[in-house]
Amino acid sequence: MSAQAVLVLEDGRVFRGTSFGAEGSTLGEAVFCTGMTGYQETLTDPSYHRQIVVATAPQIGNTGWNDEDNESVGPDGSPADSKIWVAGYAVRNPSRRSSNWRASGTLDAELVQQDVVGIAGIDTRAVVRHLRTRGSMAAGIFSGADLADDDTLIGRVRTQPSMLGADLAGEVSTTGSGYVVEPDGDPRFTVVAVDLGIKTNTPRMFAQRGIRVHVVPAGTTIDQVRELKPDGVFLSNGPGDPATADPTVRLTEEVLGDGVPLFGICFGNQILGRALGLGTYKMKFGHRGMNIPVIEHGTGRVAITSQNHGFALEGEAGEEFDTPFGRAVVSHTCANDGTVEGVRLLNDSAFSVQYHPEAAAGPHDAEYLFDRFFGLLDSKKGAQ
CATH class of the missing domain: 3.40.50.880 (Class I glutamine amidotransferase (GATase) domain)
Structure with missing residues (x-):
């Protein structure tokens, strides 16, 4: 069974789900992406550095993970050193198995391997409606041993640097x-x-x-x-x-x-x-x-x-x-x-x-x- 996880927004809104990918905690700016495909390109895009991405597509991970679609390389241009740049990933329904002839593994396994903390099973439509109304904001995902009471987690989220003025x-x-x-x-x-x-x-x-x-x-x-x-x-x-x-x-x-x-x-x-x-x-x-x-x-x-x-x-x-x-x-x-x-x-x-x-x-x-x-x-x- 997956561990409990929470997505916490700086305005005090909390969404409860299960751990997806690595367990632990991560901080970033909560944003949403409306792409129905291309999640691997999104996750490895350096432009998403320090952002927690909320996927609006209801099911994520169907095509697994492959060695060809990464949008990042190592500092010397080596594809072998590609990495996931998002700070965290929030999804509704992760696919239970991947099915694609190019897949070398699953999305969940890649998130674990690269220590990317995520959350699944939340109402991503409600999260997106909230962010569209209130605007993108500081957030955090917490799971496993890093869980605490809501006030403590909200405090941690509010202490992180703002994206406004960030030189990244x-x-x-x-x-x-x-x-x-x-x-x-x-x-x-x-x-x-x-x-x-x-x-x-x-x-x-x-x-x-x-x-x-x-x-x-x-x-x-x-x-x-x-x-x-x-x-x-x-x-x-x-x-x-x-x-x-x-x-x-x-x-x-x-x-x-x-x-x-x-x-x-x-x-x-x-x-x-x-x-x-x-x-x-x-x-x-x-x-x-x-x-x-x-x-x-x-x-x-x-x-x-x-x-x-x-x-x-x-x-x-x-x-x-x-x-x-x-x-x-x-x-x-x-x-x-x-x-x-x-x-x-x-x-x-x-x-x-x-x-x-x-x-x-x-x-x-x-x-x-x-x-x-x-x-x-x-x-x-x-x-x-």
Whole structure:
């Protein structure tokens, strides 16, 4: 029989269930993800660092765990050192067995092996309704010997640091000089990817297009970037508050000043936006899922996108504004709530989106953005 477990929220709400994965305790920000598939990609996404993820899909674990779908690698780029980044996992009904030809084990066993504390058997619909009403908040999961009375556990939850003001990119980034992902076939271009929490599929998407990728740490300087003589620079996704990322914003400003083509995703969108003069804010409960519609205002095109962010850029749909690098525009917004989902310089030297065109589990509506960046690199090379 599974041990008792509780999910405790900072406002005093307590949900009781059974232990799932490792027993013990964990703290983090409670958020919910509406994806119906791709739980392995979610759990290994570095952007979920220090977050307790509540799955809205009622049954989790059906396809087990495999050695191919992890979205994280080790500090030196080794897939063997991939890890689960979520702080904890809350589900309704974990599958009793896994069934998939690629499965190397079960989800529950992987959570135990990586010491990730979870909870099962709770009403996740009630949790999500609560978080949608009150907003994402500090939380904890406690089970086994770490259980205590509610007041004690609520006190522990309330003492943890806030996600607002959290500087986390350095905790998930590669170290040292980073690593290189070689392209499929002869290299056409070289891109420096600043690792703020990069997902495994991103360098793979570049490699498929003949691009050699130098994945470098979050603290990389402009001189280190220039030494690599890149044709372009990429800013990855990642966790934490973009208001804390001043060094990366300064790096971005210097890249833009050099006229090097730049592409950003998620956290990278917020960094480019800050470099262009926009502010950021913490959203009430964020966007986390695989079914979020985004409008590209220049074309009227709507893409169904995968997203994972709790912070966003300030701005309005189609808004144009001056920057030190030329005129810019808010290029994309969310069809659901108007949140800024992309910015670009009108001279097309830099652009970014808040969502995930590299989403391995889908949807794949936005993959064309990698082709757009390739075209930008090609046109820049042709003009030289």
